[in-house]
Amino acid sequence: MSTSLSRRTFLARTGLATAGAGALGLTACTGSDGPTAVRTGTGTATGVPAFDPADWASVRAQFGLDPDLAHFAAFVLASHPAPVRDAIATYRDELDRDTVAATGQEVEREDAARGAAAEYLEVAGEEIALTDSTTMGLGLIYHGLRLGAGDHILTSTHDFYATHEALRLAAAKRGAAVQRIPLYDDPAAASVDQIVGRVRAGIRPNTRVVALTWVHSSTGVKLPVREIADAIADANRNRAAPDRAVFCLDAVHGLGADATSPAALGCDVFMSGTHKWLFGPRGTGIVWAHRRAWDHLAPIIPTFSGPSFGAWFDGTTAPFQFGLDGTPGGFHSFEHRWALTEAFRFHLDVGKQRVADRTTELAARLKDGLAELPNVALVTPRDPKLSAGVVCCEVNGRDPREVVNGLRSAHRIVASATPYQTSYVRLGPSIVTTPEQVDQAIQALGAMT
Numbered sequence: 001m002s003t004s005l006s007r008r009t010f011l012a013r014t015g016l017a018t019a020g021a022g023a024l025g026l027t028a029c030t031g032s033d034g035p036t037a038v039r040t041g042t043g044t045a046t047g048v049p050a051f052d053p054a055d056w057a058s059v060r061a062q063f064g065l066d067p068d069l070a071h072f073a074a075f076v077l078a079s080h081p082a083p084v085r086d087a088i089a090t091y092r093d094e095l096d097r098d099t100v101a102a103t104g105q106e107v108e109r110e111d112a113a114r115g116a117a118a119e120y121l122e123v124a125g126e127e128i129a130l131t132d133s134t135t136m137g138l139g140l141i142y143h144g145l146r147l148g149a150g151d152h153i154l155t156s157t158h159d160f161y162a163t164h165e166a167l168r169l170a171a172a173k174r175g176a177a178v179q180r181i182p183l184y185d186d187p188a189a190a191s192v193d194q195i196v197g198r199v200r201a202g203i204r205p206n207t208r209v210v211a212l213t214w215v216h217s218s219t220g221v222k223l224p225v226r227e228i229a230d231a232i233a234d235a236n237r238n239r240a241a242p243d244r245a246v247f248c249l250d251a252v253h254g255l256g257a258d259a260t261s262p263a264a265l266g267c268d269v270f271m272s273g274t275h276k277w278l279f280g281p282r283g284t285g286i287v288w289a290h291r292r293a294w295d296h297l298a299p300i301i302p303t304f305s306g307p308s309f310g311a312w313f314d315g316t317t318a319p320f321q322f323g324l325d326g327t328p329g330g331f332h333s334f335e336h337r338w339a340l341t342e343a344f345r346f347h348l349d350v351g352k353q354r355v356a357d358r359t360t361e362l363a364a365r366l367k368d369g370l371a372e373l374p375n376v377a378l379v380t381p382r383d384p385k386l387s388a389g390v391v392c393c394e395v396n397g398r399d400p401r402e403v404v405n406g407l408r409s410a411h412r413i414v415a416s417a418t419p420y421q422t423s424y425v426r427l428g429p430s431i432v433t434t435p436e437q438v439d440q441a442i443q444a445l446g447a448m449t
């Protein structure tokens with residue numbers, strides 16, 4: 001009884017179902033059937049020009065970013081394009097008017113968000129869990145992995161605080177050991193062979209997790225994830241399933257900047273906030289886990305999914321389904337979570353490959369310009385195989401924060417300094433940046449002697 005308990009029953013049992021929710025046809029939304037890609041948000045932002053996905057000026061006009069600034073750090077935390085703003089406003093108003101009626105549509109809208117993410121990532125919806133950020137995804141996955149005393153976790157020195165801390169805390173709990181290795185010495189000169197060779201050499205017989213980041217926010221280096229996945233597959237070839245090394249990727253600076261799907265990348269787990277390059281609702285994120293990794297994962301925060309809740313009513317346990325069970329339960333800032341559908345839809349409308357190509361084109365223009373400047377040392381590789389939208393550089397040995405402040409105050413250019421022990425000036429051209437602004441940034445940095 002419990003395992004077949006539908007999410008509709010869950011709603012009815014918890015009093016969340018309303019006449020409105022029933023009328024919306026929740027039969028399409030059972031956990032086992034997987035999600036449906038339902039278009040939601042219906043509002044219309046005022047004063048925003050009609051959206052023409054084929055026109056970059058129109059795409060930029062959908063954002064409420066200050067037009068007097070050139071935004072090269074919009075990826076730090078997303079500004080929402082009009083369709084996402086509209087959806088958030090619509091859902092917020094609904095929640096403000098009648099929280100019970102609005103949350104009665106929670107299952108359908110969450111499934112819609114999962115469905116849109118699945119369409120974008122070219123994966124199955126039941127493989128996608130919804131989170132609040134990359135950091136939440138990293139914490140849930142690294143703490144949820146079935147690790148034991150003496151297990152080895154391989155990561156790199158280039159990873160962000162959130163990966164290092166999640167691994168440190170998880171390893172301390174399980175008696176596992178974390179090893180950080182450098183994958184390159186000079187980021188500008190990094191090569192596929194060097195990076196893959198170091199991962200290959202770092203894997204030990206007791207390595208159970210390889211925890212890496214797709215695009216390093218420390219240097220802008222994009223890892224050759226496919227080749228690394230192949231090296232890990234070689235190491236796993238003769239291992240029993242429980243002993244496999246699981247390849248987990250912090251994908252936050254790749255998602256929305258590089259169109260490669262997680263399946264094509266070949267990783268086992270793909271964790272990302274959707275509030276950076278994807279320009280999704282602030283406080284949202286996803287985790288995708290390939291089915292071969294499901295046996296290695298356990299939930300950390302109880303889900304509110306129908307099957308799990310229903311099993312609790314019945315005193316049993318529901319079979320593990322990553323997308324539902326990996327999504328932390330509790331009530332959320334639902335207006336943001338539900339509007340995630342519109343963020344994926346926005347990118348699909350523009351074309352995810354077009355977005356990636358535009359980002360690559362602008363980043364290449366920036367790097368080509370910076371490489372010509374005698375006072376600037378480019379840190380990020382110029383090869384698009386080894387870089388995405390993050391471009392890091394040094395300016396005459398000056399403190400990066402001072403350079404970033406100067407760019408803003410004297411040139412109205414918004415950049416950031418990398419939050420690492422060795423810090424660089426970081427610029428991220430994206431769909432909200434023009435080629436002319438890229439040229440202005442090159443000129444401004446060139447003038448900093």
Ligand SMILES: Cc1ncc(COP(=O)(O)O)c(C=O)c1O
Binds near residue numbers: 132133136217
């Ligand atoms: C590589 C990397 N991972 C994770 C994060 C944190 O992302 P979130 O805000 O989605 O937790 C950042 C920066 O904010 C980052 O640079």
